[in-house]
Amino acid sequence: MSGAEFLKEETRNLSEANGPKSLLPTSLRSTETALNCCWAIDQWTHWRQQAHDIKQYTLAHLDELLDQFTANLERKGFKVLWAADAEEANQLVLDIAKKHNAKTAVKAKSMVSEEIGLNHFLADRGITALETDLGEYIVQLAGQRPTHIVTPALHLSKEEIGKLFADKLGVKETSVPEELTALARKILRQKFCEADLGFSGVNFGIAETGTLCLVENEGNIGLSTSAPKVHIAFMGIEKLLPRLADLPLFLNMLPRMGTGQKLTTYTHLFNGPAPGREMYVILVDNGRTKALADPEFRQILQCIRCGLCMNHCPVYRQVGGWAYGWVYPGPLGEVLVPSLLGIEKTWKLPFACSLCGACTSICTVKIDLAHCIVKLRKRAVKAGTPAGNLLQTLIWKNYAFWMQSNRRFRLTMFGVKTGIRLAPFLPWHPNMLGAWTRGRALPQVPKEGSFRDWWKKKN
Numbered sequence: 001m002s003g004a005e006f007l008k009e010e011t012r013n014l015s016e017a018n019g020p021k022s023l024l025p026t027s028l029r030s031t032e033t034a035l036n037c038c039w040a041i042d043q044w045t046h047w048r049q050q051a052h053d054i055k056q057y058t059l060a061h062l063d064e065l066l067d068q069f070t071a072n073l074e075r076k077g078f079k080v081l082w083a084a085d086a087e088e089a090n091q092l093v094l095d096i097a098k099k100h101n102a103k104t105a106v107k108a109k110s111m112v113s114e115e116i117g118l119n120h121f122l123a124d125r126g127i128t129a130l131e132t133d134l135g136e137y138i139v140q141l142a143g144q145r146p147t148h149i150v151t152p153a154l155h156l157s158k159e160e161i162g163k164l165f166a167d168k169l170g171v172k173e174t175s176v177p178e179e180l181t182a183l184a185r186k187i188l189r190q191k192f193c194e195a196d197l198g199f200s201g202v203n204f205g206i207a208e209t210g211t212l213c214l215v216e217n218e219g220n221i222g223l224s225t226s227a228p229k230v231h232i233a234f235m236g237i238e239k240l241l242p243r244l245a246d247l248p249l250f251l252n253m254l255p256r257m258g259t260g261q262k263l264t265t266y267t268h269l270f271n272g273p274a275p276g277r278e279m280y281v282i283l284v285d286n287g288r289t290k291a292l293a294d295p296e297f298r299q300i301l302q303c304i305r306c307g308l309c310m311n312h313c314p315v316y317r318q319v320g321g322w323a324y325g326w327v328y329p330g331p332l333g334e335v336l337v338p339s340l341l342g343i344e345k346t347w348k349l350p351f352a353c354s355l356c357g358a359c360t361s362i363c364t365v366k367i368d369l370a371h372c373i374v375k376l377r378k379r380a381v382k383a384g385t386p387a388g389n390l391l392q393t394l395i396w397k398n399y400a401f402w403m404q405s406n407r408r409f410r411l412t413m414f415g416v417k418t419g420i421r422l423a424p425f426l427p428w429h430p431n432m433l434g435a436w437t438r439g440r441a442l443p444q445v446p447k448e449g450s451f452r453d454w455w456k457k458k459n
């Protein structure tokens with residue numbers, strides 16, 4: 001049974017066992033919706049392979065495709081700018097803002113702009129960039145960072161958002177989602193009309209035609225890019241598709257995998273500025289050419305930012321996005337961030353993984369995330385990071401000893417279960433492992449036996 005088949009069966013079993021879908025945890029519900037949405041179509045595995053092949057072709061011909069893309073963009077009246085790193089990208093935005101005497105900007109969701117720290121850079125120079133995606137708006141209002149690349153306010157309940165709106169906006173507290181949305185909508189409408197600049201990301205750039213494709217559900221991208229006179233689009237250089245004919249496949253895949261929708265509510269195709277308006281495209285490298293030159297990790301540039309690997313990751317689902325400490329969390333971040341910034345600074349990331357392989361079995365464009373993570377661990381040790389110090393080496397050698405024989409493994413599990421049962425009676429509990437054990441309850445030892453017993457019974 002493949003990992004994907006196993007997950008499919010398990011989500012079904014869980015769904016049946018839990019009765020109505022509303023009883024399932026939120027994270028599992030979204031995963032289940034996404035999976036059902038994909039498995040509802042017979043050609044899903046074929047689509048996945050096709051998407052993988054197109055992205056591989058794109059990376060193999062990236063130089064030619066970028067030339068074709070930029071020539072077509074310029075022919076259509078876009079102003080194309082190149083940024084080697086975050087600093088240069090931010091400086092380019094500042095120069096444009098100065099040129100247009102801009103003081104305010106409305107911003108549609110853009111992971112590249114998060115990556116380059118655009119909001120803080122502009123705020124320090126007296127320019128306000130207001131997030132207009134509802135999740136990003138909430139997170140910005142709370143002074144927090146997004147916790148997920150697709151659903152940035154995933155960590156907040158409607159009650160917490162109601163309280164936040166009451167505190168920050170001085171409105172009556174409510175936890176009715178429709179009322180909260182209407183309130184944000186009313187405030188943002190005004191801001192769209194007043195802003196000097198509009199920022200957006202780019203989901204797909206079509207090399208053949210010089211077209212920018214952006215997808216969304218809320219209408220804020222449409223307003224951010226059309227209300228202000230100047231639109232600046234940030235695009236990672238890998239976000240290309242060779243032909244317009246490739247786009248429908250990705251428009252089908254991205255929402256199905258990201259949010260469990262058959263299609264996003266709005267799909268925008270930009271083919272040049274309207275009269276009297278200006279459109280800039282900032283092509284951001286920020287470590288991507290370095291990643292492209294690395295045959296072991298080049299495949300991470302195939303990513304279309306659907307977020308599905310995060311929804312499936314058992315570690316991400318426990319610790320959330322902030323624990324990773326970088327803009328891109330989950331399995332994607334564990335491979336992408338070290339590829340962009342180097343393993344020396346980011347060595348901890350590949351170790352935030354149980355190596356279960358769920359991400360590899362589900363990734364929309366078939367990136368072998370799990371094996372990349374293993375290779376990055378080796379690289380971290382070779383690079384002389386603390387991952388390879390004596391204590392770590394002794395821990396893992398010891399771990400390997402106990403895991404490499406059936407009898408030793410069973411003995412270990414017996415010891416762990418006994419330890420968990422006895423721990424509450426120890427005088428130094430719950431400070432045993434500092435903040436980790438203070439903030440968490442001990443896992444329950446299942447009465448009906450281990451996973452191995454369950455597996456034996458099931459088969």
Ligand code: SF4
Pocket residue numbers: 302303304305306307308309310331332362363364365366367369
């Ligand atoms: S790595 Fe794959 S599953 Fe994860 S966000 Fe990227 S495309 Fe989606």
